[in-house]
Amino acid sequence: MDFTEESATPAVVESFAGTPDPRLREILGSLTRHLHDFIREVEPTMEEWEWGVDFLTRTGQKCDDTRQEFILLSDVLGVSMLVETINQRKAAGTAGEPVTDSTVLGPFHMVDSPERAFGDSIDMMGTGQPCVVTGRVLSVDGTPLAGAMVDVWQADDNGFYDVQQPGAQPQGNGRGLFTTDEEGRFRFSTVVPAHYPIPTDGPVGELLGATERHPYRPAHIHFIAGHTGFQPVTTHIFVEDSAYLDSDAVFAVKKSLVQTFTEVDDAALAAEYGVKAPFRLAGFDIVLRPS
Template identity: 45%
Template sequence: MDTRTTAVEKGSRFLNEENSVATVNGRMGAEVSPRMKLVMSGVVKHLHALTKEIEPTHEEWQQAIDFLTAVGHKCTDWRQEFILLSDILGVSMLVEIINSRRPSGATENTVLGPFYLPEAPRYRNGTNICLDGKGEPLIVKGKVTDLDGNPIPGALVDVWQTNNDGFYDVQQKDVQPDWNLRGVFAAEWDGSYWYRSTKPRFYPIPDDGPVGQLLGRLGRHPNRAAHIHFIVSAPGYDPVITHIFPDDCPYLGEDTVFGVRETLISKFQEVRSSQDAKGLGLGDLEERFPYFFVNWNFVLTPSVT
């Protein structure tokens, strides 16, 4: 038997370039859970493969350590720089895709983002959640159903977005009203929901930290495609964490966090007159023109127990 091959497969007490993965992974204790063993074995395997591929100098290795340290220092109660790093590397989106495989026709997930707040105010359908009065008025209207088109009464539609200046309320605590452009609505008996808001616009992710500097060095812009966030949930169904994206946004194909999915691109229609409103089935929901309207339905799937 080739003793050199055996050493590479089983590892050694002493690490070298050839046996590094087996040696490190061989140090795990016998009581380590199977999942922990799988995860850490994979991390070590791919980290060592990357190191051998790029052969970093000592100075480059230290730069990487300094970068990750800076990322940690930038984190606060209202900002998670590690989430931003995961986002711009496409990892956050890949994790969403892997963990939300659903049948055709079901609403697809996308990234949660770092600015979700639980316990947003509960409102009646039709409430205007734009508290700062900025931007182009918007009506969002639709239904929550199952895969067969049956309504899901009482489903909760939790919504949040930036204001017209491109900031979430938590980013401007002394500027925007608390809970600006956030709210939770319950679907009616026929699964319908609707509310008033403002047309979303594209905006840059926070780029004044190490992640923004990395984007610059990669020749990438920091802009997210315009979107509205939703979490839609109901007892007995998988919750959906998703967005809708206006089809006229110039950044749909280059969203900096890779969050756009083709099935989530929506038509935001401009309503200029009462005749337009009647043609869209809006009646006299809004008396002032012009405004925008988007019809968006959510399709949930049963929970797997």
């Protein structure tokens, strides 16, 4: 059969007809139809097509153990947040429980965050304004979840993650893996994170430059919380007075996740928390849905 503009799509879709996995067959068919429609719409030149292939090739080549350029690309195109939002809606079904909103994982998550005890500091540098974060992990009915896992990570007060500055920050700075107590509580001290630019030294940075988009993310702290028998959630808290809350480069801000980091000048309370006054105090309860 001749391969023409009209026959191209059904021919490729039909080539996947024998795929044993029905979900894979559905995905490949839909991908083919949408991709072919895109090509028909924009009618790229051969040079443009070759540039696109080169862009994706270089995106993959930029990935390593501490940098995931494809996640970054997904983030700046809004795909990561769209996937998160769709999956949260599907998980909720018709129940509509008040669970914590999810948001993007980001390119700097490390699965081996150092284990830390209740109240420990994740700041290993001693710079920046001290901050204490307190919260609980709860079920949708308000039951505290003892023994829940809370993985946290953040940039420092200059806007860099430890993996971005291996010579300047100790490994594990700004990271911690906590276990909630018998009342479902967690607490840690840190520094108030800064807003920062996502990495722009790769293909994603080229894309932002070509489209005159800024690369900045508002100040935030990442969380993953989970417990046996419950659906885990990947989320952030955003610093209420941070810049770029209305123009996050990766579209990850949700109103429910913007939290007040209250200025506290109480020496006794600071001593109780193991920090120096004045410090900032933020509270964040994480609500999980049974699986």
